[in-house]
Amino acid sequence: MNIVVAMKQIPDLQQVRIRNRQPVFEDVPLTLGNIDKNALEAGVGLKEAVNAKLMVVSAGNEELEDTIKEALAAGADEAFLVTDDALDQITSDTSASLIAAAIQKIGDVGIILFGEGSGDNYSGQVASRVAEILDLPEVGYAKAIEVDGKVARIIRALEDIEEYVEVELPVVITVVSEINEARIPSVTQILKAGKKPKEVVTPDDLGIEITAKAKITTLSNLAPEFDRKQIVVKSIDELVKALSNEGLIER
């Protein structure tokens, strides 16, 4: 059986600067989403428990081959990558089509893992779209997963309740960050991981058209402006007086 972890290449958000309210991506390195790394870690645990092969699947621009080394170093056995520079600004539906096609190409996939949302856009659509394309059951927001033969038992965490569910494989699962602590591979491990097997294909190879008209248009994407008073106070006494004068607190 193969276990697939789908991961997204995103700009390192800690290094995105804002200039004139616009995000600046120049010289910002690419990385993998944090919750995607929790999904990978969950995959590593399951792979050892059920003796499966762990494949990382991703779609992105040509730099993906380099970015994905971190996932290979953190425990994925092989990578299946869909690359094309047009995938730089990938939309959720295109991403889902490519990942679903890759999963079909890999074959014998029992578990498909995602983070609950990508680090940059956080729309959380891709896993559900992939499950629909492949006509598979899905269990979102998993905080614990165990596999027992042909079924998985999963605890999913919602806002107010936890549901313990049982589902037959194959299944699409998204994880929350609480599920585990993802390992951080060393630089040497990342360099060595470059030798692990990688299959790199184009959207064309998978028969997916990516030039189709985008369903979403972004009219603007600006940093919010703060309109704050910016009053500097010198002491707690002065602060408390100011707040009670405004009626915000009672003394």
Add this chain to the structure above:
Amino acid sequence: MAGILVYSDKTSYALELITAAQLIAKDMGLPVQVVSINHVEQATELAKRVDTYKIDNAAINLADTAAVASALKQAANQLSANIVLLSSNRRGREIAGRLAQSLNAGCLSDVNSLKVNSGKIECLRNALGGATVANQVIEVENQVITIMPKVFEQAAEAGGCRLSELVVEVKAGLKVLEVKVKGGDSVDIEAAEILVAVGQGMENQGDLAKVEAIAKALGGEVACTKPVSTDKKWLSQERIIGLSGKKCKPSLAILMGISGQVQFTVGIRDAKTIVVINNDENADIMKMADYAMVADLEDAIPELLKCLG
């Protein structure tokens, strides 16, 4: 034919979505219809406001996203709806992608604000981990939009609405073995009018009791940045403000020992008044202060408590 369909598993959210739907409907001249799945009291409540269709089908468990999405797709088709509004809670967000795929729809999630402009629904949502706010439009006819809780007021009761039954066919895809109500901290920081939030700049766990006393004296709640909860485990996850925590709009937020990374500020930037106490006058958080004080927390926390106590 076109129309707007509303669904949420939570009645209060469904009532907010009806308000959003009515806003869109007014501009675009579309009918608003709402669906309720296996929830009789909800259906009755919703039917006081808008034409409601109840689905009663034992094969649908709300935990089964595939089944719920399939039921909603059939409802949208039967009711000729092309725009579906869902709540941006975990269930709603999970249904959204699946439903959008099956309807060949464009989908926007976690929408904070929306308006109709020249026949298109413009949606504001956080992007780049909250560093920016994107204004986005779905360009295709079929649209699935999930809206954050508390963006809209709950719809008021109106007369003359129908309650009908809707029949759908689904097959169950998973079994629910057990449902547990989450125990532990039941605090609702989103509802608090005053929040006292601490970050990693508060180095001494012993100060936490004083922070709690400050919050209590103000009639507010204690909140925190993510690392204070997930790394240090000083406070429960229910108290995390930020991208992966709660988005709060208190009338007063006192932020102590917080540097101001966008993953945090996205959850508090809508507060009415923000007080920042930090030992670094150049910290990013200072930019969003109404009142800023440069001080060591080990001095400021006991002083503030004394002043309020």
